[in-house]
Amino acid sequence: MKDLSHKKILIVGAAGGIGSAIARRLANAGTFLILADHDTxxxxTIANELSRSKGRFxxxxxxxxNPKEIERLAESLKKNGPKIDWLIHVAGAIGKAESIAQQSPTSITTMWAVNFVSAIYLTKYMSALLRKNGGIVNISSTAGIWPNSRFAIYSASKAALNNFSQATAKDFASTGRSCICICPGPTNTAMRERIAHDAKKHQNPDVVAREIEKIVNGSSTLRNGDVVVIRDNKKKLVSRL
Ligand SMILES: NC(=O)c1ccc[n+]([C@@H]2O[C@H](COP(=O)([O-])OP(=O)(O)OC[C@H]3O[C@@H](n4cnc5c(N)ncnc54)[C@H](OP(=O)(O)O)[C@@H]3O)[C@@H](O)[C@H]2O)c1
Known part of the structure; x- marks a missing residue:
């Protein structure tokens, strides 16, 4: 196993199903983690678990x-220690399975803000903190490629995230940093259980975490600008710049 103890990783959405799987895997690999989420x-709970297994975080x-909170986090990270290797943006909001007519304005605003607009502000405020050879991994969804009925806002916000990730990759190209977009298919987490009650049939979140570990340790086949699907435990590249 490669020594990753010098790597510093920011995971946004770290308390969720896929986020906590990534945190467990990267903590085991020895990285230092900055875990961020709104669910205290x-x-x-994940912090206690990592403490017991001697994770550093x-x-x-x-x-x-709230873009101001993203800016504040970037300011405090800048003061507390300089560079971050990778920012993993895994937070997401899906709302209920509803037609646009049924959807509440609050739910529409939340999905758009968490799934897409936050990626803009994270990129805006965190890019200067990212080390060369590191970058951003945005966790999107297969819904951003093949939209789902009754999930129009969720699907559109993820499609916007895919596009934004590739535009960011073009901006990063001359800097040595990368922006990679991973689109999971249905995955066994609380989010899936909330919308379809069939989570247990689907892939384990660790399948996404494994790919993130490869990106961090340099053994992934993915490169700057890639959009990749991870579905039914299989990885498939869908777009390469
Ligand atoms: N599970 C799937 O089937 C699936 C499939 C395709 C793509 N994805 C994507 O994969 C990512 C992770 O999903 P998951 O299944 O692990 O979902 P999850 O368990 O709900 O995790 C998402 C995390 O993001 C947090 N979050 C939501 N709004 C936030 C906000 N305003 N500020 C800070 N944190 C916030 C959530 O907190 P709360 O729960 O308290 O809101 C949760 O801890 C998401 O982007 C999702 O769209 C998931």
Whole structure:
């Protein structure tokens, strides 16, 4: 196993199913983690688990719907220690399975803000903190490629994230940093269980975490600008710049 103890990784959405799987895997690999989420209780639970297994981390409570909180996190990271290797943006909001007519304005705003607009502000405020040979991994969704009925806003926000990730990759090209977009298919987490009650049939979140570990340790086949699907435990490249 490669020594990753010098790597510093920011995971945004670290208290969720896929986020916590990534945190466990990267903590086991020895990286230093900055774990951010708005769910204080679940962030504490994952923090306690990592403490017991001697993981190295700090936690931050952040509401990604508020760009000022993203800016504040970037400022505090800048003061506390310089560079970050990878920012993994895994937070997401899906709302209910509803037609646009049924959807509440709050739910529409939340999905757009968490799934897409927060990626803009994270990129804006965090890019200067990212080391060369590191970068950003945005966790999108297969819904951003093949939209789902009754999930129009969720699908559109993820399609926007895919496009934004590739535009960012073009901006990063001359800097040595990368921006990679991973689109999971249905995955066994609380988010899937909330919308379809069939989570257990689907891939384990660790399948996404494994790919993130490869990106961090340099053994992934993915490169700057790639959009890749991870579905039914299989990885398939869908777009390469
Ligand atoms: N599970 C799937 O089937 C699936 C499939 C395709 C793509 N994805 C994507 O994969 C990513 C992770 O999903 P998951 O299944 O692990 O979902 P999850 O368990 O709900 O995790 C998402 C995390 O993001 C947090 N979050 C939501 N709004 C936030 C905000 N305003 N500020 C800070 N944190 C916020 C959530 O907290 P709360 O739970 O308290 O809101 C949760 O801890 C998401 O981007 C999702 O769209 C998931």
């Amino acid at each position: 209780k679940r962030l504490k 700090m936690t931050n409570i952040i509401d990604l719907q």
